[in-house]
Amino acid sequence: MNYLLRKLGILVLTLWIAATLNFILPRLVPGDPVGAMMARYQGQLSPAAADALRLAYGLNDQGNIFMQYVHYLGNLLRGDFGRSMSQFPTPVIDVVTQAAPWTIGLIGVTTVISFLLGSGLGLYSAWKRGHPLADWMPPVALFLNSVPYFWLGLVLLYLFALKSSVFPLSGNLDPFIGDAWTAKWWSSMLRHAALPAVTIIVTAAGGWLMTMRNNVMGVMGEDYLAFARAKGLSEGRIVNRYVLKNALLPSLTGFGMALGFVVGGSILVETVFSYPGLGFYLYSAVAAVDYPLMQAIFLLIAAAVLIANFIVDMLYAVLDPRVRDGQE
Structure with a gap:
C-alpha cells in the first residue's frame, strides 16, 4: 500500500509540474499569437477585435504572467482548453477529440504490432x-531502425502512391465516403493507413528486436537456466517459463513509454502523409503559434506518458515482487 501511495503522489506531483511547464514553454515561442492571427487575416481584424481576442485568450495583460497562470490552471481543472487560434472559433477540445481517434488507431495499433513482432x-x-x-x-x-521515419515515408509515397497510385497520397479517408463503419468506409480507412503503418512498423520493430535479443542474451547466462536444463525441462518450457518472462520485464518500461507517446502521434509520419492526427495538428499549432491547441496536446502527451509509466510500475510490482518489497 505504501508503494502504491508513493507512486500516486509522484504521479500527481509530476502532472502538476507538466502542467506548469506546459504553460511556460509555448510562451517562449517568438511572436504574439493574436498578431499571427491578424497577419493571417491580412489586416481584416480591427485593433478593437485584437484587444477582444487578447482578453478572450487571457493575454490582455502580458506583464501579469502570474494571473495568466492562475487563469490557465482554473480552466484546466474545468476541462476548458479554450478555442483554437489556427482554427478559430473551433474549441480546442473539438479539435482534439476529432484527431485523437485517428492517432490512437494508427500509432497505437502499429506500436503494439511492432513491439510484438520485434520482441518475437x-x-x-x-x-x-x-x-x-x-x-x-x-x-x-x-x-531498419536507423532509417528515419520521414525518409522511408517519402520513399513509400513516391513508389506506391505517386508512381503506381496503389495507395492514396494523403488524408485518412476518401472524400464523400458516406456513412462510417460500412465496408466502403473501412476499405478507404485501411488504404489510407497502410503506408503510415508500414513506415512505423518497419522502422520501430528493429529497435524492439535488438532490445529483446540483448535481454535474452543476458538471461541465457543465468544459473537458473542451467539448473532447468539439468532437471530435464524441455526447451519450449524453458523459453516460455523462464527466458521470456525475465527477458520481457526490462522491455516493459520502453513499451510503456511508447504507449504514452501514442497520444502525441508520430509527428513526422503524420506530417509526411498529411494524416489528420494529433501529431499533425501539433505541428500546425506550433507553426501558427496556437497557444491553446499546443498546450492541450502537450498536456495530453505528458499525462499519457506519466500514466503509462505508473501502470508499468504497477505491473513491475505484480510480476516482480522484489521491486515492491525493496521499496517498503
Missing part, C-alpha cells in the same frame, strides 16, 4: 544463434 523476432534471433536466418536478423534490424 528478437527472442528467436537470440535463442537460435548460429542459424543463418537468426544471425542475419540483427544487422537488418539495426539498418
Whole structure:
C-alpha cells in the first residue's frame, strides 16, 4: 500500500509540474499569437477585435504572467482548453477529440504490432544463434531502425502512391465516403493507413528486436537456466517459463513509454502523409503559434506518458515482487 501511495503522489506531483511547464514553454515561442492571427487575416481584424481576442485568450495583460497562470490552471481543472487560434472559433477540445481517434488507431495499433513482432523476432534471433536466418536478423534490424521515419515515408509515397497510385497520397479517408463503419468506409480507412503503418512498423520493430535479443542474451547466462536444463525441462518450457518472462520485464518500461507517446502521434509520419492526427495538428499549432491547441496536446502527451509509466510500475510490482518489497 505504501508503494502504491508513493507512486500516486509522484504521479500527481509530476502532472502538476507538466502542467506548469506546459504553460511556460509555448510562451517562449517568438511572436504574439493574436498578431499571427491578424497577419493571417491580412489586416481584416480591427485593433478593437485584437484587444477582444487578447482578453478572450487571457493575454490582455502580458506583464501579469502570474494571473495568466492562475487563469490557465482554473480552466484546466474545468476541462476548458479554450478555442483554437489556427482554427478559430473551433474549441480546442473539438479539435482534439476529432484527431485523437485517428492517432490512437494508427500509432497505437502499429506500436503494439511492432513491439510484438520485434520482441518475437528478437527472442528467436537470440535463442537460435548460429542459424543463418537468426544471425542475419540483427544487422537488418539495426539498418531498419536507423532509417528515419520521414525518409522511408517519402520513399513509400513516391513508389506506391505517386508512381503506381496503389495507395492514396494523403488524408485518412476518401472524400464523400458516406456513412462510417460500412465496408466502403473501412476499405478507404485501411488504404489510407497502410503506408503510415508500414513506415512505423518497419522502422520501430528493429529497435524492439535488438532490445529483446540483448535481454535474452543476458538471461541465457543465468544459473537458473542451467539448473532447468539439468532437471530435464524441455526447451519450449524453458523459453516460455523462464527466458521470456525475465527477458520481457526490462522491455516493459520502453513499451510503456511508447504507449504514452501514442497520444502525441508520430509527428513526422503524420506530417509526411498529411494524416489528420494529433501529431499533425501539433505541428500546425506550433507553426501558427496556437497557444491553446499546443498546450492541450502537450498536456495530453505528458499525462499519457506519466500514466503509462505508473501502470508499468504497477505491473513491475505484480510480476516482480522484489521491486515492491525493496521499496517498503
